[in-house]
Structures are given as C-alpha cells and as structure tokens.
Amino acid sequence: MDDDSEIQRLKEERQKMEKDLAALTSLTFDTDLYSSNKFEGYEQSIAVNEDDDNADPAENEIARKMASFTAPKQYFKETLRSGEEDEMSGFKQPGKIIDREDDYRRRRLNRIISPERNDPFQDKTPGPEVRTYVDVMKEEALKRKEEEVRREIAKRKKEEEENKEKEKDVEKPKKRNRWDMSQDENAGGAKKYKAASDWDMPDSTPGIGRWDATPTPGRIGEATPSVSRKNRWDETPTPGRLNDSESTPAGGVTPGATPAGMAWDATPKLGGLATPTPKRQRSRWDETPATMGSATPGATPAAAYTPGVTPFGAVDMATPTPNALMRGAMTPEQYNLLRWEKDIEDRNRPLTDEELDSMFPEEGYKILEPPASYVPIRTPARKLLATPTPMGTPLYNIPEENRGQQFDVPKELPGGLPFMKPEDYQYFGSLLNEENEEELSPEEQKERKIMKLLLKVKNGTPPQRKTALRQLTDKAREFGAGPMFNRILPLLMQPTLEDQERHLLVKVIDRVLYKLDELVRPYVHKILVVIEPLLIDEDYYARVEGREIISNLSKAAGLATMIAAMRPDIDNIDEYVRNTTARAFSVVASALGIPALLPFLKAVCQSKKSWQARHTGIKIVQQIAILIGCAVLPHLRSLVEIIEHGLNDENQKVRTITALSLAALAEAAAPYGIESFDSVLKPLWKGIRSHRGKVLAAFLKSIGFIIPLMDAMYASYYTKEVMVILIREFQSPDEEMKKIVLKVVKQCVSTEGVEAEYIRNDILPEFFRNFWVRRMALDRRNYKQLVETTVEIANKVGVADIVGRIVEDLKDESEPYRRMVMETIENVVANLGASDIDARLEELLIDGILYAFQEQTSDDANVMLNGFGAVVNSLGQRVKPYLPQICGTIKWRLNNKSAKVRQQAADLISRIAVVMKQCGEEQLMGHLGVVLYEYLGEEYPEVLGSILGALKAIVNVIGMTKMTPPIKDLLPRLTPILKNRHEKVQENCIDLVGRIADRGAEFVPAREWMRICFELLEMLKAHKKGIRRATVNTFGYIAKAIGPQDVLATLLNNLKVQERQNRVCTTVAIAIVAETCSPFTVLPALMNEYRVPELNVQNGVLKSLSFLFEYIGEMGKDYIYAVTPLLEDALMDRDLVHRQTAASAVKHMALGVAGLGCEDALVHLLNYVWPNIFETSPHVINAVTEAIEGMRVALGAAVVLNYCLQGLFHPARKVREVYWKIYNSLYIGAQDTLVASYPVLEDEENNVFSRPELHMFV
Template identity: 65%
Template sequence: MTRLDRELDVRNRYMTDDEIDALLPLTGYEIVKAPEGYEAQQQAHRMSVNQAATPLGETTGFSMPSGGATPAMMAGLDASTAGLSDAGTGLVHPKYGGAGDLPDLRPEDVQHFSALIQVRDRGGDVLRFGRGFALNYSVKLSSFVRIVMRTLLARTGGETDDNLSPEEAKERKVMALLLKVKNGTPQMRKMAMREITERARQFGPDALFNQILPLLMSTTLEDQERHLLVKVIDRVLHKLDDMVRPYVHKILVVIEPLLIDEDYFARVEGREIISNLSKAAGLATMIATMRPDIDHPDEYVRNTTARAFAVVASALGVPQIMLFLKAVCQSKKSWQARHTGIKIVQQIALLMGCGVLPYLKQLVDIVQFGLGDEQQKVRTITALALAALAEASFPYGIECFDSVLRPLWRGICEHRGKGLAAFLKAIGYIIPLMDAEHANYYTREVMIILVREFSTPDEEMKKIVLKVVKQCVATEGVEPAYIREDILPPFFRNFWVVRMAADRRNYRQLVDTTVELARKVGGAEIIQRIAEDLKDNNEAYRRMVMETIEKIVDEMGVQDVDSRLEEQIVDGMLYAFQEQSSDDTQTMLNGFGTIVNCLGVRIKPYLPQIAGIIRWRLNTPSARVRQQAADLIARIAGVMKLCGEEQMLGHFGLFLYEYLGEEYPEVLGSILGALKAIVNVIGMTKMAPPIKDLLPRLTPILKNRHEKVEENCIDLVGRIADRGADLAPPREWNRICFDLLELLKAQKKGIRRAAVNTFGYIAKAIGPHDVIATLLNNLKVQERQLRVCTTVAIGIVAETCGPFTVLPAIMNEYKVPELNVQNGILKSLSFMFEYIGEMGKDYVHAVTPLLEDALIDRDLVHRQTATWATKHMALGVHALGQEECLEHLMNYIFPNIFETAPHMIQAFFDAMDAMRVSIGPCRVLQYVVQGLWHPARRVRECYWRVYNSLYIGAEDALVAFYPRIPLTWDGQDEEQDHPEVPKLGPYNNRYWRTEMDLII
C-alpha cells in the first residue's frame, strides 16, 4: 500500500459509535439497521483499516490528536519510534548524529532506515521498548514514555559512530547519506551524492549495495526517488570498478526492469547503468551472471535478459560477444535459449542502428537457421530480427541477406497469422535495400500476398501490411501504372473505412502509406478517391481524410487538381470545418490553412463564403470555436492579400478590434495573433482600425500575464513600433516602455526576447534618452533575470540608435556606488560590443578606463563581467589598429589565471582566445611561456591549459615565436662565450632570451 493510500485510509475511515455519540445528542436519534444481506462494497485493501476504526479520542476529523495513533504507528512502528514522530504528520526524526542534519523519515521509510532511529547507551546496547509496550489503536502514548525517550536521547547525546563497531558505523553512514539523497533538500542531496561518490571504495560494495538495492525494490518508492537512487548506482560503479562483481546479479535484478519501462528516460538510465556495469565487471562476469536466465521459463525474464545482453554488446563491442551468440542461437538444449539468443541480435540492431553494418554478415549467418526452426516462436523472432537488421542497415547490405531470401519467401507462402506478419515485415525491410530491377520483381510477387491480407480482421496484421506496402511502393523500380491498376482499388476498398479511424496506430500508418502512394501516382489520383469522404458522418474519419489531403497538398501542390476536384475539396473542407464537435480542432485548422494557402489565387471565388463562416463563428458563445476562427484568420491572411481582398482584411481587423475585451485568455491570444497577421500583410497605413486607435487598446492588454496573450501582444506592439512608430504619440510609447519592464520577468524566453527587441524599436522611434533612463532605473531591482534582460535591452538600444547616444549615460551610471548597477552596466557594455562588432573601434579608448577599474575590483563578478566585455570588444576590433588598448587590458586580465570560480575561469579563457585573435598569438605566448615550467604543479597546470588553447587556435603561427633554446656539447657551441649562457655540463639546455627577441 502506498503512502497516499495510507493517508487516505486514515482521513476517510468510518467513525465509531462512540465518536458519533460524542458529536450528537444521545436522545432524539435512532440507529437505522441495514437491510438483511446487505454488504458494503469497498476496495479490498481498505477493509482492514475501515473495519478497525480508531476509537474515540484518537485522530478524528473533529478533534486534534493528542498523541494518538499516528500514521507512523500505522506503518508498523513501536512505541519508542512513534514517540519520536510528529503526531500530525507521521514524520519520524532520525537521531543518528554521524552525518550531520538528516531529513525526516516518512512512515514507509522506517523499514529501510530504522537503524537511524535506534538509541544505544554507552555500552552499545539498543534501547528500545519491547512489543509488550507497543501501542494499538485504543491506547494513547503517555507523556511519561515521551519524557523517558527524550531523557535517554539526552543521556546518550544522540546516535554517533563512537558507540558502534566499524562495520556498523560504515553501514549507518551510508544509510544516512542515502536518506539525504532520497528525502533531503537539493543542497543536502548534492553534498551526500558527492560524498558517496568520492568515498565509494572506502565504504565498499557491501555497505552500499546492501542498502541501495532493497530501497530500489520497495513498492512505495516514487519515480523521482528511484531516479536519484539509480543515479547513485551509476556514480559508484565508476569508482568501485571490479569490486562490483559479486553484486552483478543483484544489480541486474533491480535494473533490468527499467529496460522495458514505459518512460523513455527510465529506459535510457537502465541502459547506461548496465553499460557501466559491464565495463566495470567485464564480459566474462556478465555472461556468467546472465547465462542461467537465457533459457528461463518466464518470458518476462528472457525478454529483459536479451535487452541487457544487447546493452552489454553495445558497450563492450559486438565482436566480443559474437561467439557466445553463435553458441546460444544454435543451442540444441532448449528452444528458449535459441529464442533469447535471436532476440539479443534483434535488440542489438534496434539499439546500435547503422553501427551493426561491420558485423551484419555474421549476425545474419547466426540467426538464419531460426527460419526453419521447429518452434513457431523461434521462427517468428528470427524474421523480426532480420527485419530489425535490415532496417538498421538501410540502404546498404543487401548482399548480406542473400542467404535468407529463399527461406523468407518460402515462409511467406506457408505461414499464417503472426508468423506471416513477421515474415512480411522482414521482406518489407529487405526490399528497399535491393536495386530497382529486383525490387520491382519482389514487390510484384509479395503484393499478391499483401492484397490477400488487405481484408484481414487482425489489427496488428493490418499495421504490418500497411508498413510493407509503404516500403515496397517507395522503391525506385515500382511503376505508377502498376500501383494505379493493381493496388489502389483493393487498398481503398479495404482500408479507407470508418473503422480505421478508431485505432490511432492504424490511423497514423494509413495516412503515411496513402501519402507514399500519392508520391508515386500523383496527388490528384488519391485526393479524388477520398474528397467526398470529407462529408462523412463520422468526425474522426473526416479528420483522417483532412489530414491526408493536407499532407498530400502540402508536399505535392495542387497543379494536377482540376476545377471540379478543387470545388469538391473546398466544399468538403467547409462542411468538415463547420461540423466539428470534438476538442481536437488543430487537425481541421491545419488542413484548412494548408489547402487555402496552396490553392493561392484559385481560392478567391470562395473567400466571401469563408469570410461569412469566420464571422459567424467569431460570434458564437463557444470559446473554442471563437479561438479557432481567429486562428484561421491568421493562417489565411496572406492568401487574402494575394487575392486582392484588402477590404475584407480591413473588415476583419475592425471585427477583431471589437473583440479585444475577450475574457478567455486563449481566445484573446488568438485574436491578437490574427490582428498581427493582418497588420503584417496590409501595412500600417491601411490598417483598420488606425494604429492611433489600436495601440491604446493594446497597452492595458500588456498587463495580462497569460503566456499566449503576452507573446502575441508584444509581437504586435513590436511590429507597430518597427514599421509605424510615427503613427502613435510619443507619450503612448513612454507608457508602453514602463509596461514592457514587467514583461522582462516572463518565464518564456520568447516573450523576453520580443520585449527587449521592442525596446530597440521604440528607442529608434522616439529617441534613446527616455528609454535608456527607464532601463537604467531598472538596474536597481533585486531580481537577477530582470536585470539581465534590462542589460540586453540596453545593448539592443545601443545597436539600434548608435553607441554614441547611449554610452555617455551608461558610463555616468557606473559612478553609482551600488553593486547591481555597476554589474549591470558592465554586462550592458558586454552585450553592446557583442552586437555592434566593428563599430566598437571608435569607443575602445572611451571605455578602457572603466574596464580597467572593473578588472582591478575586489568583487569577482565585477572582474568576470569586465572580462566578458573585453572579450567581445577584442573580437569586434580585430585588425582595426586597437592593439595598444587591448594589450593594456590584457595586463589586468592575465592575473585572473589562478581564479578557481568556474564562471571566472570560462571568462578568462574566452578572453585569452579573443586576445589571440586580436593582438596575435605571439603576445599571448610571451605571457604564457614564463609559467610553463614553474616549480609549483598547480601553477604549471594553469599556464599549460592556456598554452594548449593557444596551440589549438594558432599552431602554425606559433612556430615563428618559440624561444631559442641553445644546445651545447661539452661547452662547445657557437654561443659558448655568451655571458648570459650558464654552463651546465655536457648538455646545456636552458631557455633564455634577449631584449632583441622581445622586440621582434
């Protein structure tokens, strides 16, 4: 029973007669007896709790518990444990003191972490109350017991490692760290995870896996907790290495079920752990451990074992496991072993994809004997394995399948049911590998069987038949005339029926196959067969038809669609659009928009009818219908402009303008999107209503905090500011600037990006001074995201209006003695130089004193941000004659080489790369070469890291600037008399340089 179930049982239990008597008068009421034979229907797992209701005085819905039966007791704790728990929450406080503060234990955790709440005296004896003193639901825990427990804990000082043996202390330590990982705060969890990883070999595999594996097998474990514990196993495997070998089987028992989990990320985690486990334990250990499960009678075990073996093969290499696979797949002992071995090959193909190509021939040879096996399941899995190998090797490797083509063909003629489906699937994946001539021959031959199976009632067979038809039709050698005459009639007769729309998997496969047929025979040939079905009574079927037509039209256009078919399509489309009743409106909307846009000017005769339908749907009381109508306007506005219907667009603009008071945010967002589309196509001057009337209505909508409304509204305002800023008074734009500041707090990055771009448009329209004043005031707020977005906006304003209009105000604001403001100014300079590029050459001398001041500041963030700004400035002014200022700033940046903060390290190395580009690798080498052979290892590491980066970026350019290292033999050298060269013996290798080197 899960924790949630237990809480529900406690809260929703039946009241006892005593509790009802305490609430209601004893007289004036009569207890009604239940009819004879009546039995209350309730869930079986709730019966025990409901029948044993808590008596009066315990936890009820009308009185506060004063120490009664808590959820902790219901989890099976005795009195000593329950006395340490919160009466209201059931949380138990661990008393182990050897690992710092520990999070509370939930009732379901006690069975795994009970050692953390035991108390020992100085002699090492466990002080726990016996079961004779345990509470049941009718006895309260007295205050005396609580006082005794607290006294004992005070006497012992809490549980520490001093009272435990070394093994027990290690076990308790691991248990406490796991509790922090499982129930702790993020900071606590991070520290515990790091300690477990670093001390894994010290703790040993016994202490770790004896605690972790039972926890993972717990039925009450939540997904997040399982993810964290799996992460612990993954990390300790790297540290323990071959020490994990005795625990391989236990780990696999816990991890293998993850390989078939519904959650994709759980499957990825399982594969990663088994991969690391195989690298740590070795192939021999993995095979010896999993070998007994290969012929296990339970198919579930064999399935997970096959998947685990595939992961091992992927991690250690397929050649390593090839001989083992050959032996298993040809086993005479049991058909289960052969089945599992062939399934391993299938899983290897699915897992590695095209990585199986080097071993394709060997893998096909290993499994080919399964096609003639006496067991039906073995033959089926062999065909599926060949299908997986062919799919993974597409479009190569047809020669590797020569040996299996004849058995596959024979199997197609002999099998029925699931066996036939598997063989068809294998043929379907092999045919695309063939050349055109052979593909055409095999397609014609297999199509006879496929057409026969068109009418099968088996849903799985239908899906495979559709997939094989799609693959065969897509090959080059198949002729359109053959498809048109022999395949299309039975295909549409058997598959394009209402029943196919009910099954989502077949629905998707049918649409894809029909689109593939249209690629061969032409879109009009397919559309004319299904256009009338747009008026079918079944809505799901109409949606399937609309989606198919949309994909065909979008991919192949409407050039081959005649006027009669065009009329059928539009008529059916309008009918299907108006007859929607389900919540899935996106399919019809996408189809309508795609068809109208593909028809282009051919849709003009139908536009009045479409406009009438849209206006009517905008007036309906259903919010969903109004939203879809507004979205449709946004989709077809461009086509209406193409057809010359600007007046109709103007009417739509006025119509939508009246709906800006819409109360549903989803509908309002769609209306704003439609207005934005209309403004884009007809321009600012022709917009109806005029911009001077529209903009004041949009200003209050900027305060709406719905994401869709925010995004569409800010996009519309930005478009107006970019193209028609002069159509609104400056006062309105100032008001909008203040509202835009709030949008910089939006969670969605697209909204923040649109807001900062709009600041640039407004600044360009009304001048940067008012906008910059607003933005600089915003640098004083505490919220970091707001300040970052403000600095980006300042950079965009500088790029839009010119740096000279913004830089004086920015540099003057740097004088404000406030950390956030100064950091914001430096970040603004960074963004500004990133955006303006080469324009920055005129402002290098102006900002150098400011950057110099920031680079010598004691605050790390100051130096970091100034380093980023210098990097962007250096990259922008490359080869523009600013090397003197850059080298001056380099003198202030280089001392940060020994910083340990990750962000500062990244900023420093980026600045070094920028300096390598701007002032040249020679100058940077002169800074670096002096520390490459420093006596201190950590100092050398810093310098060598810079040198490696320099070498990667400018390997050829460094050759001319390496220092001269003279070599002497027995003191005889052309420079032996040089006064600066010391004599070291027979070999004299000493780096030295003269002033002439530095000048060069």
C-alpha cells in the first residue's frame, strides 16, 4: 500500500472517531461569534511538492458548486474575473501583455535572442568567432539529439516501472493455514525471506519515498544506501546518537542536492566538511539549494536537467538569487516580490553615525556605547528572507551600497528624460549614473544616446516620443544595426511589457528597418524571435503589426537570408517555434512572391530526415492560403503537388496537417480551381474510409471545402458518398469533430446538385436527433455552427420542415436551448418568409414565441426580441388575431418590478408597431401610446430610452393628428427629459422631438419650442455624433416652424462659449437654419456678429459661412458680393485660424458659383488667398491648397497657371517646391485645359511645333 492511501485511511479513521465522540462535546460556546469548525482558515496539511500548492481554492469551490452544469471552462472563469477590481483607483490600469496570455503564448519568453549571424553577402570571409549557418545547424542537431536521448531515458524508466508493477502483480501461491504447514516448509519460507535481505542486494539507486530523509550528498566513495522504509513519525529524536545512513552532511558534494538542515541558533557550517548531523530530523523548508562551487568534478549535474527537482538557484525559489534577473524572464509577481524585498531591506538597514547626526540636533543628545555583552544576530536561519541565496558562493561579491539613494521619491533623471518605471531599471539603469559623457568611449556614448531615445519613446510624452522616433529613424545608419537591436529587442522580451509600449517599440523597429536596409541581415533571426510571437497574438492589430515588420524585414534582407535564418527552426524540437516559423514564412511568401519560395517548400515538404520538417513545410502552405486568400490561384496546382504526398505519410500529424492545408487552399480558391485538386481526391476518399479521430476530422474538412468547387453532377455524387460517413460521425462525442461535421454538412447541402428530397429523407432525421439537443446550446461555437447549418438546410428544404421540427422546443425548460431555437427560427423566417407556414404551425409558433419571451431570464435579451420581431413582421396581417394577447402581455410586463422586463416590453412595441398599423389596430396603438406616456417618469435610463423609442415608433406610424396623447401634451413632457445625460435617452428623445418638429410643429406653441432650443444647446456637448447630428437638424426644423430670428439669436450667443465642439455644432446649426429659411434671413445677423472683437465669435462666423456656402451651393451667387469684404478682412488677419477658415469658405463659395459669372469677385479673393501658400502650418496650407483647387474649377486652370509661372523657376528651392506642388495638382486636375495655356514655340527646320487647330474656336 503506498503512502497516500495509508494517510487517507488514517485520516478517515480519525474523522470517524471524532464523530463518535461528538456527543461528549455537544456543548459549544461562542459559536455565534466564531465558526463551529476550529480548524477553519488553517491549512490542514503541508504540500509536499509545488503542484499541490497550485490548486486555486476559489476555482475548486466554483467547480464544486457548478458540478451539475455543463459548460466550457471559460464561462466559469469569467465569474472569477468579473470580481477583479483595480485596487488603487477606479481607473483601469494599462494591461500587461503577459496577463492576458495563456501558457502556450507565454512560451515566447523561453526563447533566447541568438547572437548575430554571419552575412553571407559580405565581401570578407567570416572569422572563427562569427556564427555561420553551419554552426547554427550543428547546434540544432545537437539539441535534437539531446531531446531524443532524454525521451529514450524517460521511456526506459517507464518500462522499468511497468515491469516492476508486473512482477508485483504476479499471482502468489495461496498461503495455507499455519496448522497445515510442515516444519520444513516453514523453514524453507524463512530461508526464502532471508535470501531477500537488503544487505545482499547489489548497489543501486534507491527509489526515495515521499516522507524519507533527504539523500546524503556527503558520502564519498560509498554505494548509494538502500531504501529505508522506517516511519519517522513514530521515533523519538535522540540528539546524542548519530546515524550515518540518514544523516545530511553540511556541505553538498553532488550538485543539485539539498544541503543539510541546521538548528535555528546554530552557526552555518562551511561547505566541504563532512560532519554528520545528529539523528534528530530537521525540517528542510528553511534550506537553500546546493551551491555551484561544491560540485564534484565529473558528477552528473542534477539540477536544471532532471524534471521535477527543485528549481536551480533562481526565480521559482522562496529566496530568489541575486542574479535571478539575469537568468531569464520572470513573471511580474516574482519581479515585484524581489523589488519589494530589496526596498524593505534598504529601509530597515542600520543608520550610520553621519545619518543620525544629520537627523538629530547637535545639542541635547549623546552617543551611547553598546553594552559589552551585546552580540548582533548573524544566524542566516533567523533572517532567512533577508539573505538572498547565492548562485555560486565563490563567485558572489557583496554589492557596494549606494548611501545617496532615495526611496520614496524616484531620482530625477538628468537631461529631461521621462520617468523610469521600476522594471525599466534593469535596461536603463546606467542612465542614472551621473558620469561625464565626454570621458566615455564613442561606443558607450552611442549606446547611451540610443538608450535615452528609447526611454523617451517608451515612457515619454507624445511630443518627446515624436522627436525621439524621428531621431532614431534619421540616425539609424549612424548608430548602426548592432547597438540599436541589442537595446530594442531585450525590451520587447520584457515580461512586464504593456500593449502600448510594445506597439511603440515595434514602430521603432519598423522605421529603422527602412533606413538600415541590408545592414539588418546578421540580426534577422534576433528580430524574428521577438516579432514572431505577434503573429499568434489574440489582438488583431498586433498580428497586423507583426506581419508588417516581417514583410519589411524580408524585403530588406532578401529571400536567401530569410531562409538561412529560419531553416534551423523548421524542425525545431519545440512545437511553438515551428508554429510561429510557419506563420512567418507565409508572410515572407506574400511579401516576396510565392514562386520564389516554391523550390524551398518542395525540398522541405519532402524531407526524409524529420517528420517535423515535413509538418512545418505543409503548415507553411496552409498559412500562405489563409493569409493571401484568392491570390493562391495562379500557384494552386504547384502548392497542391508539393503537399499531396503528405496524405499517405507514415506520421499521423503530417497526414492531419496535409488535409487541413488542402482545406485551406480549397477555401481560398473557392469557387475556382477544382482541376488542381484532381490528384488528391482519391487519397482523400480512401482516407475517410480508413481513418478515425482527428485525422478523419481533417480529411472530412478537406472534402467539405473541395465539394463546393465541383460541377453540380459530381458534387451531388460525392455528397451522397461522404454523407454516409458524416451521418455515422453525427454521434461522435468529440467537440471538434462535431464542429467539422456541421461545417461539412452546411457546405454539401448548399451545393447546387443536392436535391431537397434527399436532404429531407436521408439527412434531417439523424441531424435533428443528434445535434438538436440541449448540450449543443452551451458551447458558443457549437451553437453558432449549428444555427448556420440549420439555416442552410432550410434554404434547401423550406421553412415548414425546419420550423415544424423545432417549434415545440420553444417551450423547452433550458433557456440557452430556447434561445438557440429562437435564433434559428428568426434567421430562417427572415431569409425565406412565412408563406410556407400553415395555420396550425402559425399558432404553435406564436404560442411558443410568447412563452419563450415571457420566460427569459438572461441578459442576452436581443435574441428573443429579434426573433419575435422577425416572426411578427414576416407573418404580417396574419398576426391580427394574436395582437390583443401580445399587447396584453406587453402591458403586463411594462408594470413588472424588474427593469429588464420593462425594457424588453417597450422594445417589443417598437418592433411590432408597423405590423399593428398593417392590421388596422390604430386604436390599440393609441392605447399603448397613453400607457407609455404614463411611464415617462421611469427612473432607470435604459428603460426610459426604450419607452421613448416605442413612443417614437408609434408616432411614426400613427401620425401626428391621431396620436394619443395629443402632441401638445406630449412635447412639454419631453422637455425636461432632454436634460438627461444618458446616451440612449438623449438619442431617442431628440429623435422624437425632431420628428414632432418636422411633422407637427403647429401643434405646439412657439414659447415651448424656444424652451426646447435652450435645452438643445446642452445636447451639442454630447459625445455621440448621432446625437449632435440629430440636434442640429432639429434646430433647422424648429427655425422652419417658428421663424429663424429667435433661434438664430440663441445660436449666435452660443458662439461665445469656450468649448470647441459646442461652437462647431452651433456653426453647423446656423448653416442648417440658413439653408432651411433662406440665407438672407441669417446673413445680416451673421455678418453683424463678425464685428464682435472676440476670436471665438469671429472664427465661429467664418465657420458658419463655410458650412453655409457648402449647403446652399448655387444659391451663393446672390450673396458672394455681400460677404467678399468680410472674407478680405479674414484673409489678411494675423490669426492663422482666421485665414484657414476663410480659405475654407472661399473654396466652398468657388465650387458653388462655378460657371455663374462671378469670376471678378473670385479673382479678387484669389489675390488675398495666394500670399498664404508659404504658410508652414499643415492645417492652413491644406485649406489654402483646397481654395486654389476650388478657384481652378471656377476660374479655369489658365488663370491659376499665370500665378504659378512666377515661381516655378525661382532660385530658392523652398519657393520652387511650393509652386511645383500647386502646378502638379493643376496638371492632375486639368491636364487638357493647360495645353492651350502653354507658350507658342516657333517651328524649326525639321520640327513643326505649331498647332493651328488650337487657335480656332467656335
């Protein structure tokens, strides 16, 4: 019996005994204050190994409580995540990348940034110190060999253990009763027992039990001791007696063994002494791992190689080593633990006399001598946490303490550098050394400069970041590829990196690649190690960034360098490396063209040496197809031929990836390219009959994507053949197989040649029996795939067959299942209408939908709402008999105490209002309008928004005159609601007010409209653009109803506010009022307002003019002369924004009056616009250029060319550049018009330049 079962048995017996004695302890005190369980909150057992500690109690508790439910793990874990609030503040801290990565993606931190490699395109021969392609391949081969040896050793150990188990299980002869045994037999038995004595056994490595003493590394020249099965719990410790077989010497000899334990008050013994410890067994939790210096020469190093041993002197230990930082990546928690521990040590250090002198006054204090008997504690066991574990004692030096260090406030960085985070010290710490830069070597100065710029990019303000990024880009070749990448790439491997920081550093690499070009070749692999993980990031934008970098890198380095850098990773022993390499190769193929990569792919896919290389090569083809889509068509046959042999490969993984690659190629090529797949149809067909499990799933997926490419006749035949296997696999319990089967059924059914009758008779019965079960609704991916497949089948066989089979399930007790049924019915009915549904099915459908709608409890209410709306709208007038029942349900639910229920009821009214009108139920709608009006005092904003939406739907359908309550009562009730700041309420309320202002303004007094105008001004501050747009339109409707004067006065006053967004919306509203009520009603007041000597007001007027002329178009010809003096003034103003806005107004004016005879005014304005062409502000120059483009349209290119010719050949380059830019845009916009404007050249002897026909015009 093993130790675990023995402990479990003893524990159960003890618990039973305690239950029996419960009667004696029935009196309990203070149980109202304390728990009845006295052990609550305490650990009841000590975890022996690390794995026991990893179990998360919260997770176990959740799992225990939810044991009766079936759902994917992520849904359970969401419950835990939802409670994680930020401790510091209500603001969300920027997330670290490592926090959202799973274990697979974290494997990127295990990769090492390799040293630079030789550039084969250099002119010189590489020295012996440079790593060449050959060296890399040798290293990879050695790693592979090591891995194989380790696997072989593990396999043999497993076989040995199995053999031992078999020997134990051999049936022993039946033991007879001792009365039947003869004396000889007994003697024989005793002999037999003696023969198996421990002393006679050969020297062998013992199998150490779970509770045994630590192995003794101090024994020299002796055989390993035999296994002792003594139980140490039942022995009384005898300090005086020594037992060499169980002692743990003080100094370890074998590396990796744990040194001896020591008494708490004992001075630690030095390494190398073999003094045995007393018999008393010590706890080994307080011991540090063996040091490097005490290793026996030639001994097999245990630590860091054997799986499962104590981690080797680094991050995972209770006391991290001083150089744990240098050992590799740590999690943020470990890093912070180390940092806090150091901080606490530094704060609690003894103060020096100088520090005490500076703290206390000089008078009134004296320095006391410590007592003679005082001895400070120096036992490491007592201050265990304060003593870091040395990696190798002889090599460890105590660092010098920096007394000038400050702790609470971080040191001010010199030279205006940004704040440095604690985790950045390891990379940028040298910037804190206040050393004279002039004394440094040029290389060190360069490195320091790069570090400063990178720190500004990573942590600086936007202006700092912009400047630093530009400097890094411009000086890339000057800094050199080596120093730059050696600083940037380790930062990207930092475990505490955040998304924004990674984005910025990747941007640096991208910019630098363009500049360095061919100089990046030695660093290609380094860059790939860091960038490849982006290709499998869950964030889409990170994946795009990664592709962009690898694409630019391959263009800079060339195909040969990329292949040389990635070839060793193709058959790497780590699957993670192979996966990311395949994705990177697909990006290289899309950047440099597939034909360039085909010969290499062919060689890799036919590799005889390793199945990993074949697997990765075929995966590259799959990733190419996924990445570039239909662009594979020209190379489809070649790619299929390269991978087709993989279908018959001896390795199962290679067969699987081949089938998946063919599926990806077929999906990318659809609906073309069937002829390219001719050669693989036969092996695929054989495969689906012979394979099972994952390989069969991949083969089915491949066939599922190839069948839609076929002609109708072949598709029908192959569908019927493959359907036999698909129907068999309907019963598969494997989730992945279910998804693939559903996908293949969907593709086969949608193919042209498959008849509805065949689907109805052969597929539907099994399909519904196996897939339409409750469990399918729990996993979101299964749910989605099943709905899509069912909708596709319905497109073939009709609505009635599908809805008839699932309509009863609308009353199922499982809500997720009801939701899945509802979504399917919604999609089917929306696609195909309800004409096939007979009267009986119609009754069942309405009854089921009403039941499902009333019984819903989850937050995802839109499915039920959408389904209800889709069915009612498609049934149309057939719903009339059910409307009283539906409206009764709605009114009942509007009175429910749950806000969610009330919201759903109001939303449903807005969905079915149109159908109620079709059915002539206007009286019922009027009644609902009154009910909703009564609920306008709703306190929940979500519900109030839905009620306003329902009112809006009723007003739209029933009209203003028949609306109950009357509009004159409804609108004053809406005015206070406009103050509500909730977006949904604002949007629905302003839509409703706008609709009333547009169609029923006459029902409301003018004073009420003015009150609404003032409320609307506040809504111009809304964050949502839709609300602001609806608001400015409403101003137009109100102005149309009550005249522009009062509205305009309100709007012009609003131009004085500080907030820019508010002013811009006001100018748009003024322009809309002008368009609605004719410009002459607005322009006088607007031009008068320009006299106000306030910058915001004048800019607002100009902006209004710009929008006004944009909106009124040709009507502008009547007002151009009136506003010209105002624009003259604005175009001469010192303020840049004045000139920019005026130029924008000139553009809209010129485009509006083109060809209407206003050229004199436009030329006059052009003379004021032209001097602004030399402005440096991008906004101004943009507006001026657009104004000149507008003049080109209105005045003709010839006029603008005359202005241009003055500066095209100016001696100053910057002047020429501006003029040529204008000329180029002229040339693009009016090339044919310019021909007539070119100078006339005299004919020469052989060349005739004159074109007489151009001088003729009709």
